[in-house]
Amino acid sequence: TAAALKKRKLVKQEVVRTYKVTKGPKFALQLKKAATDLTHDMLRDGSWRTDEFKQYNFNSLGILPAGGHLHPLLKVRTQYRKIFVQMGFEEMPTAKYVESSFWNFDALFQPQQHPARDAHDTFFLTTPATCNECPEEYLARVKDVHENGGYGSLGYRYIWKRSEANKNLLRTHTTAVSSRMLEKLARQTEAQGFWEPKRYFSVDRVFRNETVDKTHLAEFHQVEGLVADKGLTLGDLIGTIKQFFTRLGMPDVRFKPAYNPYTEPSMEIFAYHAGLGKWVEVGNSGMFRPEILQPMGLPEDVNVIAWGLSVERPTMILYGINNIRDLFGHKVDLQMIKTNPICRLGF
Numbered sequence: 001t002a003a004a005l006k007k008r009k010l011v012k013q014e015v016v017r018t019y020k021v022t023k024g025p026k027f028a029l030q031l032k033k034a035a036t037d038l039t040h041d042m043l044r045d046g047s048w049r050t051d052e053f054k055q056y057n058f059n060s061l062g063i064l065p066a067g068g069h070l071h072p073l074l075k076v077r078t079q080y081r082k083i084f085v086q087m088g089f090e091e092m093p094t095a096k097y098v099e100s101s102f103w104n105f106d107a108l109f110q111p112q113q114h115p116a117r118d119a120h121d122t123f124f125l126t127t128p129a130t131c132n133e134c135p136e137e138y139l140a141r142v143k144d145v146h147e148n149g150g151y152g153s154l155g156y157r158y159i160w161k162r163s164e165a166n167k168n169l170l171r172t173h174t175t176a177v178s179s180r181m182l183e184k185l186a187r188q189t190e191a192q193g194f195w196e197p198k199r200y201f202s203v204d205r206v207f208r209n210e211t212v213d214k215t216h217l218a219e220f221h222q223v224e225g226l227v228a229d230k231g232l233t234l235g236d237l238i239g240t241i242k243q244f245f246t247r248l249g250m251p252d253v254r255f256k257p258a259y260n261p262y263t264e265p266s267m268e269i270f271a272y273h274a275g276l277g278k279w280v281e282v283g284n285s286g287m288f289r290p291e292i293l294q295p296m297g298l299p300e301d302v303n304v305i306a307w308g309l310s311v312e313r314p315t316m317i318l319y320g321i322n323n324i325r326d327l328f329g330h331k332v333d334l335q336m337i338k339t340n341p342i343c344r345l346g347f
Helices: 002-007 040-045 072-086 136-148 175-192 234-248 290-296 312-319 334-339
Strands: 098-100 168-170 198-207 219-230 253-260 263-273 278-288 302-310
Touching: 072 198, 072 219, 072 234, 072 312, 136 290, 175 198, 175 219, 175 290, 175 302, 219 234, 234 253, 234 263, 234 278, 234 302, 253 278, 263 302, 278 312, 290 302, 302 312
Parallel strands: none
Antiparallel strands: 098 168, 198 219, 219 302, 253 263, 263 278, 278 302
């Protein structure tokens, strides 16, 4: 048998394969790549009727789109807004970066010879250099309280100049917006004939002619909150600030007396940072002076408590950033923007 012959190695088995090649239904002399998209040219010349299209693979993931990413500052700003809204505050319109010196300084009872109004501290505009939009009656009252005092104050005893008040500048603090909102509130109160308490907040950019280093920029963000109501005291200010910082995750808050031209009394705010193991300054606060509120036309028994802090410093602490230029500006690492974690206030 064949098996016995193979065993004795007298025969060996060989396999011979033959192939027959014929033209198939897709035979072509040139290799044509299947189309992946239906184009305008195909629709115009009708080639879509005869062209071959590649089948879709619905199991493939495809290329992820290069979408935008949230900056750490934006995340922290969003958390601040949520806290203010939870506390019943209304956001002020802060899109106006250019202000007049009147709203930025004079309305806040800051003297015209104050060092902060020098060119080395403030960015003044050249075009347009001045503005003439100040309410004349209110401006006259501000001029009088600067020169002669009033409301328990002696004033600054100098000649107040309209030309200084008209100078345009990049706002140095969002308190310029607060002065506008309070003057508007005074007019509304007079028109409606009754008082309505208000809570305002803002989170936006301010500009100062600072020397740029690892902790300072010429452009940064300021958070501001204020409450206007009758009979407010320093205790109300302390209690409101403690509630605000408790919601930020910093329940241990201390206060230190300070000086501000437009608040009296004034206090610096310190909070205990568990990560650093020490107390750090986180903001400033105070009660608006009568020299500000009374010329606006607010009722005599209305007080305004306010506080402010930056966005950059808490953000740097949260994300472990030591140089502010790594957080904001043209030197920011885009990879950091893409990979930064979710913002969780609590420090």
